[in-house]
Amino acid sequence: MRAPRQTSSSETVTQKLVLERFAPEETFKTKVYAALKHAIINMDIYGTREPTWIDERQLSEKLGVSRTPVREAVAMLEQEGFVKSLPRRGIMVLKKTxxxxxxxxxxxxxxxxxxxxxxxxxxxxxxxxxxxxxxxxxxxxxxxxxxxxxxxxxxxxxxxxxxxxxxxxxxxxxxxxxxxxxxxxxxxxxxxxxxxxxxxxxxxxxxxxxxxxxxxxxxxxxxxxxxxxxxxxxxxxxxxx
The missing domain is CATH 1.20.120.530 (GntR ligand-binding domain-like)
Known part of the structure; x- marks a missing residue:
């Protein structure tokens, strides 16, 4: 009968390691998201009774990025309830009741x-x-x-x-x-x-x-x-x- 295989000390240590993936580098989307969220938080949207709008094209130009990461960032902010995209009208910053x-x-x-x-x-x-x-x-x-x-x-x-x-x-x-x-x-x-x-x-x-x-x-x-x-x-x- 074959004796049980002996596990080397190096193998034992490796088996016990809990490894985490490296954090990915910050993408244009996350950078645009952070910049846009910061700007929205500092808006005075309740200072006027009129709705507050932000323009996708202007955001792209001011941030120096294409519209794709802007749209992705807006989608994230929309999920969080900060903004709402309205077809043919733009992006409205949402007020609360x-x-x-x-x-x-x-x-x-x-x-x-x-x-x-x-x-x-x-x-x-x-x-x-x-x-x-x-x-x-x-x-x-x-x-x-x-x-x-x-x-x-x-x-x-x-x-x-x-x-x-x-x-x-x-x-x-x-x-x-x-x-x-x-x-x-x-x-x-x-x-x-x-x-x-x-x-x-x-x-x-x-x-x-x-x-x-x-x-x-x-x-x-x-x-x-x-x-x-x-x-x-x-x-x-x-x-x-």
């Missing part, structure tokens, strides 16, 4: 409260302190309500910075997909009903909780602040008229 926006803001509240928890664990004291610099220009002599556009920029920077302090790339990516709509609604509402004055108080309270490393308070303050925006949008349908 009031109920959809409310749900997006509620989702942002949940994601940002988790980001706050992670920021307390991972961010340094100087990084947290840097949040205060966003509002340093505002005070009695320079009231947020009197400088709504300026405050709106600081407001958006605050929320994006909070997400970034989590050190979670997944949270950054998930909120990026909400940013186009949440950002636009924040810009539209910040100058209404003296919301800016209340907003800066909320932000400073969140920063104080972060500085104390008070996770429970920071999470609650962050969540309540953003859910307040959701409730305001829910009560003011005229924003979407």
């Amino acid at each position: 009031k109920n959809e926006v409310v749900e997006m803001i509620q989702a942002w509240a949940a994601l940002e409260s988790m980001a706050v928890r992670l920021a307390i664990q991972r961010a340094t004291d100087p990084e947290i302190a840097e949040l205060r610099t966003l509002f340093r220009a505002f005070g009695e002599a320079h009231r947020p309500s009197d400088h709504a556009a300026e405050y709106s920029s600081a407001n958006l920077a605050f929320h994006q910075t909070l997400i970034g302090l989590s050190r979670s790339q997944l949270l950054v990516e998930m909120t990026d997909n909400l940013l186009l709509h949440v950002r636009g609604i924040r810009q539209m509402t910040i100058g209404r009903d003296d919301r800016a004055s209340r907003s800066i108080v909320d932000h400073l309270n969140i920063i104080e909780a972060l500085e104390r490393r008070d996770t429970v308070a920071a999470e609650q303050l962050s969540r309540d602040h953003t859910l307040g925006l959701a409730a305001y949008v829910d009560q003011h349908a005229d924003i979407f008229e």
Whole structure:
């Protein structure tokens, strides 16, 4: 009877290796997709009641690529709900209904409260302190309500910075997909009903909780602040008229 074949040590090691394929080089499609998504996220589509259109030919010319990767990138963005291609009309950036926006803001509240928890664990004291610099220009002599556009920029920077302090790339990516709509609604509402004055108080309270490393308070303050925006949008349908 033949003895069992002995397996060499080199064969044993090879059998246990778990190999992954090399990541393919970035294609024109993924580069165009990233550039176009970034541009769309930074659009102010809720600043006008008219639909926002983007032109395939202009995109091709500005990016210096053929129309094929542009069409492929647009198809990816269409699957994600950012745009819609309409035959013989072009590519329309999609706005959301009031109920959809409310749900997006509620989702942002949940994601940002988790980001706050992670920021307390991972961010340094100087990084947290840097949040205060966003509002340093505002005070009695320079009231947020009197400088709504300026405050709106600081407001958006605050929320994006909070997400970034989590050190979670997944949270950054998930909120990026909400940013186009949440950002636009924040810009539209910040100058209404003296919301800016209340907003800066909320932000400073969140920063104080972060500085104390008070996770429970920071999470609650962050969540309540953003859910307040959701409730305001829910009560003011005229924003979407």
